[in-house]
Amino acid sequence: MSPPRDVAVAVVGGGIVGLCAALELARDGAEVLVLDDAARLGGTTANAGSLHVQMQSRFIRMYPEQVAGLERSLPFYVAAARRWADLERELGTSFELKASGGLMVAETPESYEFLARKCERERQLGLTVEMLGRTELARIAPYLGEAVIGAEFCAEEGKLNPLLANQAVRRALLAAGGALLPEARVERIEQDGGAWRLHGGFDAIRAGRVLLAAGAGTGALLAPLGLHVPTVAEPLHMNVTEAAAPLIHHLVQHAERMITLKQLSAGQVVIGGGWPARLDGPQRHPTVEASSLLGNLRLASHIVPRLARLRLIRSWAGVNTTVDGQCVLGAAPGLPGLFLAVPGDAGYTLGPLVGGLAADALQGRRDLAFDISPFSAARFGRAPVSA
Ligand SMILES: Cc1cc2nc3c(=O)[nH]c(=O)nc-3n(C[C@H](O)[C@H](O)[C@H](O)COP(=O)(O)OP(=O)(O)OC[C@H]3O[C@@H](n4cnc5c(N)ncnc54)[C@H](O)[C@@H]3O)c2cc1C
Known part of the structure; x- marks a missing residue:
């Protein structure tokens, strides 16, 4: 067996x-190697x-116990949207990022009132938000249908083209000396003296430090480590x-229903909002559900009636990762170097x-812009170590 390849991170x-x-x-x-199981179609x-900042009123109603955590995270989202704009400047390449603001629309007086209370709270917490009635909306968002009676506008929200952004970050990583090992599924990680050994369908790798950023695959790698x-x-x-003339300038979402939509610079309108797909076959491949396709498009053309005239060119599914609504970030408790x-x-x-x-945490930097201690995995406790 060949000796493991050594990398710093x-x-x-x-x-x-x-x-x-x-x-x-x-x-x-740092000498850094990224291993990715490209087959999984991650988020x-x-x-x-969509660059989201304001709290989702639907989630506040569904999970009132998460509101304190959501409020605590608000400055994080404001900083995150700004970080994207800085990154676009730093990399010197366009992601078609537009900080054109986001509208959360309401269709009933009850829903509008709920948004108004949310808006007031978010303003107290430092967001640039305001309520817009039908008249103001007709001025800035004439594309919205008759059913919309008002909206909360959040100036910090925006949109970008993820295809461009992902490519740009990957290119920048390679240019900075980082390496990528594609289609490399890590099956298992184990402690190896003061370092870590990674196993999978590749020659074993020994790393001084490891960062697990494996989305939905993270929990399964950690469970055997307790x-x-x-x-x-x-x-x-x-x-x-398909592409259309400029129509929708904002990120649009709904106060109560599952919809987000926005128009890319090239004119296509991207429509989503959390409609479910399914995991199919032994590979658990994310696969489109016809009911989601129809439901999502019907709702989109209800909110923006002119969308009904456009042809759909593509539907797809991908895997989002959920935990408890908040980040899991920083040193893995009790597992030095992870x-x-x-x-x-x-x-x-x-x-x-x-x-x-x-990266800051891994490099031991202490003067972080945010206190990340509330995001520690310690909040979940330990898993039983498997045999
Ligand atoms: C359809 C959809 C639309 C979304 N829209 C938005 C949006 O508009 N705005 C927004 O803010 N968020 C959105 N999200 C959420 C967002 O995309 C994700 O939260 C985000 O991309 C997560 O990034 P990540 O790097 O943590 O994880 P991922 O993007 O999931 O990447 C994790 C990677 O790890 C790899 N991996 C997993 N396990 C292993 C393993 N054992 N070995 C090797 N590699 C492994 C996976 O293949 C994957 O490539 C959306 C998600 C989906 C699915």
Whole structure:
């Protein structure tokens, strides 16, 4: 058997979090190798490119016990959206990022009132938000249908093209000296003296430090090490239309129903919002459900009636990761040299910020822009060590 390949830092997971962490590490001069099981269609390759900041009123109603955590995370989302804009400037290449603001629309007086209370709370917490009635909406968003009676506008929200952003970050990582091992599924990691050994369908790798940024695959790698992180794979549906003349300038979402939509610079309208897909076959491949396709498009053309005239050009599914709504970030408790980076909800928005903070933690930097201790995996306790 050949001796293991030695690297200073191995990053497991080449989604937006792993790539951004690796980019920061490579820029620091660290020898870094990213291993990714490309077959899994993680959220990074599937996502819609919405930069979310305001709290989802639907989630507040569904999970009132999570509101304190959501409120605590708000500054994190503001910083994350800004971090994307900085990254676009730093990399000197366009991701078609537009900080054009986001509208959360209401169709009933009750829903509008709920948004108004949320808006007031978010303003107290430092967000740039305001309520817009039908008249103001008709002025800035004439594309919205008659059913919409008002909206909360959040100036910090925006959109980008994830296909461009992902490519740009990957190119920057390679240019900074980082390495990528594609189609490398890590089956198992184990302690090896003061280092870590990674096993899978590749020659064993020995890494001084390891960052687990494997999205929904993170929990399964940690369980044999006795650490419980309940990552769950959530397959979700997306649609995109043919290109149209400029119509929708904002990120649009609904106060009560599952819809987000936005128009890319090239004119296509990306429509999603959390409609379910399914995991099919032995590979658990994320697969489109016809009911989601129809339901999502019907709702989209209800909110923006002119969408009904456009043809759908593609639908796809990808795997989102859920934990408890918040990030899992920082040193793995009791496992020296192992670090974790799983973003909270709207994880693409959080990607570059969370990746950067994970790199900081791994490098032992202490003057972090945010206190990441509330995001420690210690909150989940330990898992029983498997035989
Ligand atoms: C359809 C859809 C739309 C979305 N839209 C938005 C949006 O508009 N805005 C937003 O903010 N968020 C959105 N999200 C959420 C967002 O995409 C994710 O939260 C984010 O991309 C997570 O990034 P990540 O790097 O943590 O994980 P991932 O992107 O899931 O990447 C993890 C990577 O790790 C790899 N991996 C897993 N296990 C292993 C293993 N054992 N060995 C090697 N590699 C492994 C996977 O193959 C994957 O490539 C959406 C998600 C989906 C599915």
